[in-house]
Amino acid sequence: MKKLTAIVVITFVLSITPVFATYSGGTGEPNDPWQISCPNDLLYLGSHPADYNSCFILTADINLAACTVTTAVIAPDINSVADNFQGVAWLVSGIELILEENGFVAQTGYTEEVFAISGVAFTAGMSLQTLEQNTRRIVEPVRNSSGQIISGYTANKRCLEMNPGYSSPYKPASLASEGKIASGTDLVRVYTENMEGQWAMPRSEIVGLSPYQIANKYSLKYVPTNVVNVNATGTNARIGIAKDNFGYTGGGVQVEFLGKGAEYYNPRTIPSGGIK
Amino acid sequence: MNWHINNNELIFDNGEAVSFDFSIAQAKDVEGVIVVILGVPASEVMTENVFGISYEGKIIWQIERTPATATNPINSYIGLRKGGTGKVILHNWNEVATVVDTKTGRITDSWVERYR
Incomplete structure (x- = not known):
């Protein structure tokens, strides 16, 4: 995997509108993604939103220090797609990671995160729209808070530092976030015996899923039988993608509470057809 | 021996009583x-909040400290279930299960059981 060395500062003072022919290669298909190998390729992508549903691969380190831009390098006008945050632009530029519209300000200078994000965005052949959707899933529960976007690697590292008995619960090559749970965030917790605990998930992630499907989506050793609503407004939390384990695929968005204070209410059996 | 809970006190029918710093959440x-779990308020720190009490009203052990649950000060035990002869399985807020010998209070096993 190539490392994206992006040195972009959003507050640059000048603007450029480059004109480029196309990318360095590829067709945009999953088996032949557009090749991003120089700053021009990246800037070309930024000026061609029609390409965002294509696939890309990063084929070389890219240093944007010599470029001056006033907006995000990619998808500067994608706010409407992302609703309350700036979409994928800040991910690919990989530096400021600023979500100013709702006050979520990620820390800068996380080379590892840039690396992981670029890997997710390009190496996996993932379309930018998919990346944006996945990003929204992990940012949504902590919207309106001051937090940060981190990689799955870092999420695991931080989790294991405080929980020595754990094996990595997050998918490494993925995005995660940290912040305070926003008011109105609809969280639930599934369980068999222990109604309260450190882990939960957005209700939307398990609507309509059977207990076994939930176990698969969250790599649970124990197939859950019950569900309880969780009000965790203002609680610090880490949000990330469940890693595969116990023969399950994982992939669900999980919430790890970093502080106490959550309220658990309305416990009930999970219907065979899933919760609504 | 019969006993009952009154907030932070475990009271035996023979009149013996044991008081704790926090209210008793489960016994x-x-x-x-008598295995007692104290309810630790969110604003307080107590990672070893489990005690073994004899019928004579004596504290015979407090659960030993272990990195799996004590590294993070916000952790505390919040539930228990039977774990075989002379054993109890404690559930920690960080979703680590800990097996304790009820005669000695020693931890004999532990594992992660998220969402159990």
Whole structure:
């Protein structure tokens, strides 16, 4: 995997509108993604939103220090797609990671995160729209808070530092976030015996899923039988993608509470057809 | 021996009583030892909040400190279930299960059981 060395500062003072022919290669298909190998390729992508549903691969380190831009390098006008945050632009530029519209300000200078994000965005052949959707899933529960976007690697590292008995619960090559749970965030917790605990998930992630499907989506050793609503407004939390384990695929968005204070209410059996 | 809970006190019918710093969240008689879990408020720190009490009203052990649950000061035990002869399985807020010998309070096993 190539490392994206992006040195972009959003507050640059000048603007450029480059004109480029196309990318360095590829067709945009999953088996032949557009090749991003120089700053021009990246800037070309930024000026061609029609390409965002294509696939890309990063084929070389890219240093944007010599470029001056006033907006995000990619998808500067994608706010409407992302609703309350700036979409994928800040991910690919990989530096400021600023979500100013709702006050979520990620820390800068996380080379590892840039690396992981670029890997997710390009190496996996993932379309930018998919990346944006996945990003929204992990940012949504902590919207309106001051937090940060981190990689799955870092999420695991931080989790294991405080929980020595754990094996990595997050998918490494993925995005995660940290912040305070926003008011109105609809969280639930599934369980068999222990109604309260450190882990939960957005209700939307398990609507309509059977207990076994939930176990698969969250790599649970124990197939859950019950569900309880969780009000965790203002609680610090880490949000990330469940890693595969116990023969399950994982992939669900999980919430790890970093502080106490959550309220658990309305416990009930999970219907065979899933919760609504 | 019969007993009951009154907030932060475990009171035996013979008049013996044991008081704790926090209210008693759960207590269970496991083969002659009353295993008590204290409810630790969110604003307080107590990672070893489990005690074994004899019928004579004596604290015979407090659960030993272990990195799996004590590294993070916000952790505390919040539930228990039977774990075989002379054993109880404690559930920690960080979703680590810990097996304790109720005669000695020693931890004999532990594992992660998220969402159990």
